[in-house]
Amino acid sequence: MFTIFLQSLATGILIGGVYALMASGLSLIFGVMDIANAAHASFAVLSAYIVYWFYVKYGVNPILGSIFSIVLLFIIGVALYRFVVSRVSELMAFTLLFMISMFMENTMVFTWTNLYRRIVIKALSRSFEICGVYLPLDRLVAFAIAIGAVGLLAYILKYTYFGKAVRATMQNIEAASLMGIDVKRIYIITFGLGIVLAGIAGVMLGIIYPFYPAVAASWIGLLFAIVVFGGLGSLTGTLLASLILGVANSLVSTYYSSSWAPMIAFLVLIITLWIRPSGLFGRILR
């Protein structure tokens, strides 16, 4: 019985890792620019397709494919921001990005059909056993990447000039631009980085779960809940929120009912907005 509990807990933490990986890019863009990227999950799925297609059709190594996909997504992200998103208000941007996500979904259906795909990597499809608890390697890798990505971002934000500029922009955009920070450039790069994170997450998503174009829709709601729960602009908050929701999901599924598990995220979202709108670690909303 105790093994079952430990297994459920470990599973929850690992699922939390996947959540964190999926949510970090969304959190970054949301926190820095106040833009809710409704197309975030769609970019992740696009990335999964790119890697899958190069891998299955042309036998391109998935790591190489991922690098290609990530570079491509950075370019798409930068172009999207430079030519579209930067020209409209934050609210308009949300609507626009939502439209873009639908456009992307339909384009993906058109290009790659609605069939379910999976990036099968033999080396990752096994698990480690510790005291009767099984830890799947693919989720461990996703977890490590999530921690790594969040850690790297935290480091960049704290110690580099770019990071300091980003934080300055987050705190006071007018003051930052008066101090000679090229706010526009900061925004472009941040948006590109956020999409890149979606791309990295997408590759892991494609390895861990079967995917199809419409799968983005079942993620985006959860991701917004995580970002709001963790607090806008706080990557630590996003990580912690992901782990809490992952574990809650797992324990509820194991001990109560799987039908209720997805409710948890939205219940948490409602409660957060009600009693602590700034989230776990968020700055106070202006």
Place this chain on the structure above:
Amino acid sequence: MDRGLTRLTALIIILIVVIAAAGGGAYYMISRRRAARKPIVVGAALSLTGKYGRTGEWYKLGYELWVDEVNKKGGLLGREVKLILYDDQSDPTTSENLYEKLITVDKVDLLLGPYSSAIVFPVSSVAEKYKMLMVEGGGNAKKIFSRGYKYTFLTLPGLAENITLGLFKFIESLPPDERPKTVAIINAKDLFPEAIAAGAKYYCKKYGLEVVLEEEYPKEATDLTPLLTKVKGVNPDVLIGGTYFPDSVLIVKTLKELNWRPKIVFLTVGPAMPEFWETLGEDAEGIMGESWWEPTAPWPGVEEFVEAFREKYGKDPDYHAACAYAAGQVIEAAVKAVGEIDHTAMADYLRTHTIETIVGPLDFTEAGYPTLGPLLIQWQDGERVILAPEEAATGKAIYPLSSTWS
């Protein structure tokens, strides 16, 4: 005044009468023969565009192949068979109107059904209204057959509720001391998987197996590890999953990650597809599923059907095409047995006789669906092996599965 006709006048009158009679008779004979040579018109509407367009296409191929084959054998009742086929654009209302048109304007002699339960449901009411026999291979929702209709017949070999029947037949065929005893039933929260789970529960009771866990999960659930951890904790002998393709793949992958397996893993939809093995590789070994039809099924006529299909279309048929072709076979059998086109007599005939088709021998219930149930298949070394019903088996089962994967 003359009293009476002259001989000449009488002769002329007799001649006229004889010629008229002969002419009328000849006309009658000729027109009768013409009626006999008028083709028998079969009408159908299918989803050829729209949401179900891809699947609807398979039915079209099946119907057209059946018409070809029937005409090659000299048609029905000595008359050529002609097919009128409309496109319902995957819309139930359009389909309903098209069937009204087929019956009242085109005045077709026979009906073949449309595709998908949502469309068969309203269309079967049209067929019932005009008392016309409609054989369909594309809608097996229970609600279609629970309205006491007399004219709608199904060639998919069972309802969604019957999907696990083959599995239980297989379990029953095992020696009593080797039979599994406990069952866990999980299903996606959706109409079709729910029907499967309800059916499985019914059969568990009927065949004396104990259901130790029943659970639903959201259709869009991305990770099933927590649920399967729970199943592992209960440790049943059989896991039955009312699944679609993605969750069926996810369940097998997750079971491997948890390094646990019950004696039987039975999942729906996914295992019937070639993509199942392509996605999972050797991890799919031993997984059971249902199949409405297999090109390897040993039913009479299957080989010839597959060959003719390949020759005509250059690809292999799937179960939709087979069920469409079987619908043609059922109509053919009914018309031949009754000897004329009498819809009530044909429907009565179908209810009381076993019809041999390429999807198996079909015994229809009063409601119009067959009791055969789908085939039970198991993945073995990249092939789908048929295990049940016994008369269709193409191999021996891997049973029980080892409880760990390594």
